[in-house]
Amino acid sequence: MTPPAPETTPAVTEARLDRAEKRLHLMFDDGTRSSFTAEFLRVLSPSAEVQGHGPGQTVTVPGKRGVGITALEAVGNYALRIVFDDGHDTGIYSWAYFHELGDQEDIKWRGYLDALAREGLSRD
Numbered sequence: 001m002t003p004p005a006p007e008t009t010p011a012v013t014e015a016r017l018d019r020a021e022k023r024l025h026l027m028f029d030d031g032t033r034s035s036f037t038a039e040f041l042r043v044l045s046p047s048a049e050v051q052g053h054g055p056g057q058t059v060t061v062p063g064k065r066g067v068g069i070t071a072l073e074a075v076g077n078y079a080l081r082i083v084f085d086d087g088h089d090t091g092i093y094s095w096a097y098f099h100e101l102g103d104q105e106d107i108k109w110r111g112y113l114d115a116l117a118r119e120g121l122s123r124d
Contacts, residue, residue, distance in 0.1 A: 009096040015072055015080060022068045024082075026098055034102035038069045039123070042084050043112055044101065045091035060112070062121035 010028035017024055022038040043061045044050070050059055064086070071083040075092055083089040101108065116123065 009099050011095050017069055017072055038067050039064045042067045044108055046097050047091035060115040060119050065123040
């Protein structure tokens, strides 16, 4: 019996930064499109600074409503490094992570807003 083929995550084929809207638009090779605000990407950065070094260590990042993106840098053929105008630049956003963010955007955003409220923090 042949084992099932591993699932592959669609690759990003186009990344377009709209600096005026502070938004990143992505096109995947399966035709999927996603569009994220810089704030959303910044507060959900896959970096250790935000995600911590283990389970339960996620940090709620306040005050990023106005953050922008200054640069996008390709990381091999599998990810982008995003440079934000607040100096944050350590997150490597893999195609799989972008896909996850797109699939769960509403849930992740609601979780972030709930965490801000719980911790008495603000987006501003």
